[in-house]
Amino acid sequence: MARWIRVGAALSLTGALVACGGGGGGEGDRTASTTPPTPTTPTTPTTPTPPASAPGGNPGTGARxxxxxxxxxxxxxxxxxxxxxxxxxxxxxxxxxxxxxxxxxxxxxxxxxxxxxxxxxxxxxxxxxxxxxxxxxxxxxxxxxxxxxxxxxxxxxxxxxxxxxxxxxxxxxxxxxxxxxxxxxxxxxxxxxxxxxxxxxxxxxxxxxxxxxxxxxxxxxxxxxxxxxQDAPSHALALDIVKGLKAGYAYQQQLQARYPDATFVRAEVYRGRGTHTVYDRADRWYRNASVWRPAGYVSEWVALDDSLGQVRQVMSLRREDRAPWGAATLTTTRTAYNFDSNQADYLCALDETVSQAQGGTSYALAVVYDDPVREADPLACLGERHATPGVPRQRHYDTHSTVGRVSHDANLRFGSAQAEYQALQDWHHLQGRSGELDFGRVIQRIAASGIGFDEAVRVDTDSWFKRVTDDTGLRVTLEKSSSGPWVRSRTLADGTSTSECSTDAGQTWAACPR
Structure with a gap:
């Protein structure tokens, strides 16, 4: 554990901060999947029929x-x-x-x-x-x-x-x-x-x-x-992409050398387009990178200056450690985040998550703890001062399942005002407690809570979110939540995507409000 802290400090001192995978960061998605992104699966390329003449550079004979x-x-x-x-x-x-x-x-x-x-x-x-x-x-x-x-x-x-x-x-x-x-x-x-x-x-x-x-x-x-x-917007975007690709590639090489045992390294540098007023500000450069290692990962998300050589603002740092927990897995995640450029210090967060696959579905219970101590140095949030969980503030269920090429995800959150939170009151400070806590019973509660996309949520929640992703053909994603419209995203034949929204539970669809 100490090694992670030393490496993080070295990255911070040199300005080579690793950016938070996912780019959206923050309290709302601290439990995002920690599985490295899978490269797009290609179709088998069509092989042209080899000619009768030599395949190499020999000029040979015949038509040109x-x-x-x-x-x-x-x-x-x-x-x-x-x-x-x-x-x-x-x-x-x-x-x-x-x-x-x-x-x-x-x-x-x-x-x-x-x-x-x-x-x-x-x-x-x-x-x-x-x-x-x-x-x-x-x-x-x-x-x-x-x-x-x-x-x-x-x-x-x-x-x-x-x-x-x-x-x-x-x-x-x-x-x-x-x-x-x-x-x-x-x-x-x-x-x-x-x-x-x-x-x-x-x-x-x-x-x-x-x-x-x-x-x-x-x-x-x-x-x-x-x-x-005369496609000036695409031309300008292409120039930005080139600049970002080169910077991201150079940084990825640094990370691969620094973490020789990494199982996956990702580094992306991009200019914001103003798609989100907080997380993606127009004309601001961001670096978004993650390093996965055998027992966890570290990640950071930072804003860069226009030279892409200096960190302008650390948006989020995250560190995850995984270990066996009986028949399940215990994941401890520490996060430092500050998305307000006018705010000098960082909120610290610590989550514990128990997860286990059963019957083709992955079930998880996450416990989110209060941490009232803010830090001027985001790395301090990942240090020993914040290594012990505080008072549970929220608990939530997460599930993921895939049948064929269709996957389902659900997230149900509970605060202290919800009965489900109280029913899980023994689930806190989970390190070393796998022998006294029965996760099998929690899985039964999760399965009965209404996690299916077409099911009604059967427990009182602070909030909930569901998604179904259909990759049978071109990807279609359907999302709904306890607040806001349904959102349907479609991948087009050229690889780009378009989204539309519904305010009547998917009966009619229109352009999403900006």
Missing amino acids: SVQTGKVIDGYVRGATVWLDVNGNHQRDADEPAAVSQAAGAYQLELTEAQRACLPYATLYVDVPVGAVDEDSGPVQAAYQMAMAPRLQPLGEDQVLNVTPLTTAIWDQVRSRLTASAPGLGSCDQLRQNQALREGLMQEIRSVMGDLVRRHNLSEARIHADFIQT
Whole structure:
């Protein structure tokens, strides 16, 4: 336990704070799931039929085709576009190359064999000193851009634009894979090994899916020519995404080095869009990262300055420790949070949660304790001064179940005024008490309390929330609570989502109020 505190202090002193996973933070969601997010599961990529000629960079014989696209960082002319057929990240003499012209346009001439490799090879762009960015003038320092393999058939009329955004995506994907599979970018390897193809597709879809969900910007618009379409909002957003991706990737590398036993590391840097007046302020940069280890996790959520190098405000710190508790698991969570930039000190919170799976459903009882001591240093909330639970303030039930590709979640909360709170009065200061407390009886109470989405809640609550998520096709999520409208969110074919609300229990739907 002490090790977590020392690591946290070191992060704080260097300004390298880990951000709170989930981004919404606060008293309302301190018991959010601690399972690392699962990357989007890809569909098995369609494999083009291998040609009769050699699959590598050998020019061979036969008809040639042309692959077109643009080099966009502003339009860049005088840059060399080349296809890394052998996956060594270096331009070789037998690999196809072309120089970009006016408006960044390029035409890459490909043999039949090279065309067959196009879906499996990274497309690189070397921008030398002296190339011309049509927005800003001659390039003063050389740099490189790239586009990840598409891993699906490409029509000869399909345009491939290489931009800083496609480059940032490929940098993240490549960094995750090259440590364990340094040759993963090879055309030959990817064509011959389905597991490698699916691993790369998984990473590409994970990175791309995170971007689409966070910014609600479709993959098609991510790869579009924003200059030609005069899509100024998407262009500005793309520039922000690039800046955030680079900063998040660099910070993730630091965390992976600092926590060699981590089972999962996540770091995201993004600019707020004003979707929430407190948690997501327009034009403010946030860093949101988490480190999962075998017996728990640490996470933080911070606001950054515009350079992304300094912490402007710590929004939330969290530390979770898990241990066996009889046949169940006891999770102790300590949180420091302050979402008010005008408030100098931090609220401290400590929760204890007992959880156990039974009959395909995960059941949990959480006990939330009062902690009246505020701290000027958020790390103090995670220290020994706040290690002992205080007086129980609230108890709540949490459940999760999945049948097929449909999952159900429920949360029922009780304050001291509710009878269910009193019925659980022995459930407090749970460390070491698994022998005297019967969680099986609590599971029976939870199961009978009306946790099903279509069930009426059968116990008096301070508040409740239910969600059903249907992933049978494109994801559809339906949420309802003890206050506010029902909300239905739909994932569209391009990966973006839309939401609508109902004030009559799902009978009619309309745009949600802002």
